[in-house]
Each structure stands twice: as structure tokens, then as C-alpha cells.
Amino acid sequence: xxxxxxxxxxxxxxxxxxxxxxxxxxxxxxxxxxxxxxxxxxxxxxxxxxxxxxxxxxxxxxxxxxxxxxxxxxxxxxxxxxxxxxxxxxxxxxxxxxxxxxxxxxxxxxxxxxxxxxxxxxxxxxxxxxxxxxxxxxxxxxxxxxxxxxxxxxxxxxxxxxxxxxxxxxxxxxxxxxxxxxxxxxxxxxxxxxxxxxxxxxxxxxxxxxxxxxxxxxxxxxxxxxxxxxxxxxxxxxxxxxxxxxxxxxxxxxxxxxxxxxxxxxxxx
Numbered sequence: 001x002x003x004x005x006x007x008x009x010x011x012x013x014x015x016x017x018x019x020x021x022x023x024x025x026x027x028x029x030x031x032x033x034x035x036x037x038x039x040x041x042x043x044x045x046x047x048x049x050x051x052x053x054x055x056x057x058x059x060x061x062x063x064x065x066x067x068x069x070x071x072x073x074x075x076x077x078x079x080x081x082x083x084x085x086x087x088x089x090x091x092x093x094x095x096x097x098x099x100x101x102x103x104x105x106x107x108x109x110x111x112x113x114x115x116x117x118x119x120x121x122x123x124x125x126x127x128x129x130x131x132x133x134x135x136x137x138x139x140x141x142x143x144x145x146x147x148x149x150x151x152x153x154x155x156x157x158x159x160x161x162x163x164x165x166x167x168x169x170x171x172x173x174x175x176x177x178x179x180x181x182x183x184x185x186x187x188x189x190x191x192x193x194x195x196x197x198x199x200x201x202x203x204x205x206x207x208x209x210x211x212x213x214x215x216x217x218x219x220x221x222x223x224x225x226x227x228x229x230x231x232x233x234x235x236x237x238x239x240x241x242x243x244x245x246x247x248x249x250x251x252x253x254x255x256x257x258x259x260x261x262x263x264x265x266x267x268x269x
Contacts, residue, residue: 058248130187186214211232
């Protein structure tokens with residue numbers, strides 16, 4: 001396997017740790033590296049990867065939308081979400097995919113297996129790329145209603161084309177909505193190290209509800225601390241990062257790898 005992750009900047013990426021761990025675990029020869037490609041050099045940089053015989057690459061900010069124009073084929077999931085995070089190179093052609101929705105759903109299934117997503121009402125906070133993937137994944141799993149609340153309501157309205165299950169509410173209506181839903185997803189950067197806190201209380205959540213945060217620095221955000229001390233199920237964000245990498249590794253090697261505790265400790269170290 002010869003693969004990489006591209007972005008700008010790229011030093012922060014955990015992807016090399018993840019894929020190098022799996023290469024070693026499954027006793028495979030190959031390499032996976034982080035490559036910094038500035039936006040103005042994207043086309044030339046990708047051509048270099050093709051010329052150098054790469055099997056494919058992952059894509060992070062700011063290239064997830066721009067790379068779609070360079071792909072020879074983009075699968076239906078990526079088209080609906082509007083972003084590509086995984087590219088398979090086959091006979092010089094670029095095949096674009098999006099595995100973020102898969103990563104989000106698999107994280108829930110692994111860490112809260114007792115929680116059935118079917119016919120649930122979900123509140124998503126945020127309307128960026130992660131929120132799009134989350135909404136798409138939830139719609140596929142058969143939830144009943146998806147409520148999206150974002151600081152800029154117009155941006156949230158743009159997500160309605162993902163599924164007819166989506167309704168949009170004002171940011172200041174999110175607290176009232178919490179009392180009615182079965183699941184809350186923070187898909188914003190609020191609560192991340194160096195970012196403002198997420199101003200919301202989960203005190204009035206149903207006891208059967210689940211709370212999850214895509215933020216994983218810190219692993220236990222302020223949003224999740226409340227659930228850690230209470231009765232509600234909660235799922236941290238690190239699993240979404242780990243699970244979204246699995247289909248990419250499978251596409252390049254034929255092996256669908258497992259997410260285990262050792263890998264999680266390595267990435268969080």
C-alpha cells in the first residue's frame with residue numbers, strides 16, 4: 001500500500017498514526033504519510049501522487065470540496081454530502097468517496113450498541129461538513145426527524161437537500177428542542193480546546209437519550225461531562241475519526257481493519 005493524507009496545513013493530522021498502526025497490525029508492507037498541498041497546487045500535487053504510483057489518499061481541509069472537480073467519479077454518498085475525504089486511484093483515475101457518515105454511525109454502534117437509531121428524533125448542532133455527514137448517516141439509519149440548529153440559520157437551510165427528514169430551527173431555539181429529542185449531536189467546534197464553550201444544558205434530556213460530540217480534544221468535552229456524571233448514554237468523538245479511516249484502508253488493501261483500545265490510546269496520546 002502506498003497512500004497519504006493531503007491538506008493544508010497537515011501536521012496536525014492523526015491519519016498517519018492510524019494507517020501505520022494497521023499496516024503493522026496486519027503485517028502489510030507499505031507507507032502512509034501526510035503531504036501538505038496548498039490550494040493553488042492541488043491539481044499538480046494530485047497528479048504527482050498518480051505519477052508516483054499511490055493507491056490513493058485521504059483528503060482533509062481545505063480540499064474536501066475542491067477535490068471533487070478533479071475526480072473522474074464521485075460516489076453517491078459523497079455527492080449528497082458535498083465532500084470527498086477518500087480517493088482511490090485506479091488505472092490513473094480518481095474515484096472519490098466520503099466515509100465520514102460511515103465513521104459517525106459506526107462509532108455510535110460500537111460504543112452505544114444498545115441505542116437503536118430507528119424512529120429517533122435527533123438534534124444536530126452545526127451545519128458544516130461534519131454536520132452534513134452526520135445528517136446523511138442518520139437519515140440512512142432510519143431516524144424519524146433531524147433538527148438542525150446553527151449560529152447562521154441560512155447555512156443550516158442548505159442542508160435540507162440532504163433529506164426530507166431535516167427541519168431547521170434558530171440557534172436560540174436549541175435549548176427548547178433538547179427536551180423533545182432522543183439524541184443530541186454537537187457537530188460544531190464549540191467546546192474544543194482553544195474554542196469558545198458550547199452554551200447549552202442537557203439537564204432536561206430524556207433519560208433514554210444519547211449525547212455525542214464530534215470534538216475529541218478534549219475527549220470528554222463539557223457537553224459530555226454532564227452525561228458522564230448522570231444517567232444518559234454518551235459517545236465521544238474519537239471513534240468517528242477512527243472508523244471513517246476503515247473503508248479507506250479496505251479500499252487500498254482489501255482488509256477492513258478493527259478499531260481497538262490500543263489504537264485509540266495511540267491516537268489520543
